[in-house]
Amino acid sequence: MSSNPRRRAWSLRGKLVAQLIGLLAVVCVLVGVVTELALDAFLVDKLDEQLRQASDRALAVSRGPDRPPPAGVPTGPLASLEAPGQGIDTLNAVLSGGDVVRAERLSGPEAERELLPASSYDILTSLPVDGRAYSRDLGDFGAYRLSAVRTDDGHVLVTGLPLSQVDDTLWSVGLILGGVALGAVTITGLAGAWTVRRTLRPLDRLAATAGRVTELPLDKGEVALPVRVPESDTDTRTEVGKVGLALNQMLGHVADALDARQRSESRVRRFVADASHELRTPLAAIKGYAELVGRHGDAVPRDVRFAFSRVESESARMTNLVEELLLLARLDSGRARVHEPVDLSRLVADAVADAHVAGPGHRWVLDAPAEPITVLGDAEQVHQVVANLLGNARAHTPAGTRVDVVLGERGNEAVLRVRDDGPGIPGDLLPEVFERFARGDTSRSRSAGSTGLGLAIVAAVVAAHHGHVGVTSEPGATEFTVTLPVSAPGGAVA
Ligand SMILES: Nc1ncnc2c1ncn2[C@@H]1O[C@H](COP(=O)(O)OP(=O)(O)OP(=O)(O)O)[C@@H](O)[C@H]1O
Ligand SMILES: [Mg+2]
Known part of the structure; x- marks a missing residue:
């Protein structure tokens, strides 16, 4: 299986929670946008209704009173500026022949007024005179809904109401919605993470079961495969249960196959x-x-x-x-294990002496400590290990080769090194030199009666004695190292 290491790997849990949060955020944004739009339309509608009433009042006043007004009170179109009942911030303007005669805004409860700046006159004069409401930005005065009507005598009355309250309402509703959405997303994230973790816990148990199986040494020997997914995680009504059951069935098959393999072996x-x-x-x-x-x-x-x-x-x-x-x-069958103290020092000394006789053309050098080193095991088999290594150093190197046999002790282990300065083990053979029937395909080794079982026996005997064997080789330096646990006084393996 290949995976891109640069891409961040998302756990199923993380993905589910992220998708949940993402989905909720999208829904919140949609709800927010739709609510704001609907509220905006509703509030502007309401404002337009108020604007229509204010405009009607202004128009009614401009038509003149039923009785003559007191002295000083204007009549005609300009009277519309004084129309009663207009709220603070209402804008009133009178236009005549395309020019602004007067434009002002009620700015206080005592009918205080504020003149509109001349810069906004263009906006007033360009307004369609059809009684409908239009949104316009009046600079420092803010955004307004404006409507223009024509009086009977041909003047144009412009009435306006500020949009600031609508905007304020939209802002506060937006903030509330945003806060609620943020809270909802946070709570959903936390609750979602908790729920997803709880829901996926059976998957973790399946993974743990699979993990335990991978730790078992299944490649050789008699293998018991007792690991199974717990019964509670094999309910086929759930997805995880289906996987659990399938895993159990697979483990059953694997156990059968291992059993068959073991029987055939x-x-x-x-x-x-x-x-x-x-x-x-x-x-x-x-x-x-x-x-x-x-x-x-x-x-x-x-x-x-x-x-x-x-x-x-x-x-x-x-x-x-x-x-x-x-x-x-x-x-291989695990039998043939005799456990008796074996004097390794003596055994090695004898083997080197034998090698002297068998290979007089080689130079044999023994380096062993004075005090004996004892291991627990089968003397004959241990002897065969040493004899095979020395036999190789003789059979696969030319006469005159120096062979060093070094015996020592390291911690609880006896360490035997057989080193020669011969031509070395061929590179392609080295990795499998301990395999059965692995041998250098030289005519020399064939004629020497080589079968390729010597090192396989070394490896098998050493393994049966709970030891290790290793090799390093290059032309001029080949070294086999065998370590065996030394026997503690009393006969037990240390
Ligand atoms: N000291 C060594 N120097 C060079 N080659 C070696 C040495 N020891 C082993 N080899 C190579 O490793 C091969 C495997 O050795 P192994 O002892 O398993 O089999 P063998 O010596 O060929 O046959 P036998 O079963 O008679 O021992 C040898 O054929 C040889 O090519
Ligand atoms: Mg050999």
């Missing part, structure tokens, strides 16, 4: 062990007869004698191979 192992065991007797017989012929050498022709000497050496090689296969089969 055991069968093969038993077959190899049985076959090796059965081969021992006929091989011993072949070897015995060949030796018998050799002993009566004078009585048989030379070429027959030669043939039987070949039979003898090949049967010895085959016996060796069969013994190695048998040992590997036993180690």
Whole structure:
């Protein structure tokens, strides 16, 4: 599976909560916008109604009173400026022949007035004279709804009411809506996170189950797979339950497959062990007869004698191979573990002495501490480990090669190093040098009767003794390192 590391990975939980918040925010914005628009239309409608009444009052006054007015009180169009009942901030203007005769605004409860600046005259004169309300911005006076009507004598009366109250109302409603929306989004975020976490908890349990399975060593040996999703998370009426049940069924299948694998491995192992065991007797017989012929050498022709000497050496090689296969089969099955104290120092010293004899052309150097190092295990198998390593250092290096065998103790471990300055292990072979039948494909190793099981046995024996084996190799420096737990006094492995 590939994933883009630059993209932030969102958890399902995070995504759900973010989507919930996003959705609610969009709904809040929509509700806010629609409410503001509707409220704006409603309030402006109301204002227009008031404006119509104010305009009617102004028009009525301009038509003249029923009785003559007191001295000093204007009559005619200018009287509209004095129309009773107009509220504070009402704007009144009289236009004649396209010019503003007078334009003022009521600015106090005692009918105080304020003249409109000449800069706003253009707005007044350009207003359609149709009695309808129009929104206009009058600079310092703010936004107004204005309507213009024509008097009977041809003058134009402009009446206006400020939009500031409508705007104020819209602002406060907007702020309230915004606050409510913010609160709702916050509460939804918190409650949503909590709910989603609760709802997805079964998924966490499934993940934990899967995680426990990945920690099990399933690749080898007898494997018990007891891990299952709890019964409560396998209710198929829920989505998680379906996944849980599927996971349990899959684990069941995997357990069956592992079981089948283990049974087939055991069968093969038993077959190899049985076959090796059965081969021992006929091989011993072949070897015995060949030796018998050799002993009566004078009585048989030379070429027959030669043939039987070949039979003898090949049967010895085959016996060796069969013994190695048998040992590997036993180690694989976990049997063949003898636990007795093994004097590693002595065993290594003997093996080096044997190597001296077997490979007189090599230089063998032993470096071991004076006090003995003892490990717990099977002496014969441990001997085979050392013999195989020394045998390799002899068989796969030319004469004159120096082989250092260093034995030491590090903490609770005995450490054995076998180092040679030979040509080294081929690079492509090195990673799998401990595999069975892995060997350098040189004619030399073939002719030397190499089978490629030596290091596999080393690895299997060391593993059975709870130790480690490693190798580093380059031309001129090949080193095998074996560590084995030393035995504590009393016989237990330290
Ligand atoms: N010290 C060494 N120097 C160079 N090559 C080595 C050395 N030790 C092992 N090898 C390489 O690793 C291969 C595997 O070694 P291993 O001991 O498993 O098998 P083998 O020696 O070929 O056969 P046998 O079963 O007889 O031991 C060898 O064939 C050889 O190519
Ligand atoms: Mg070998």
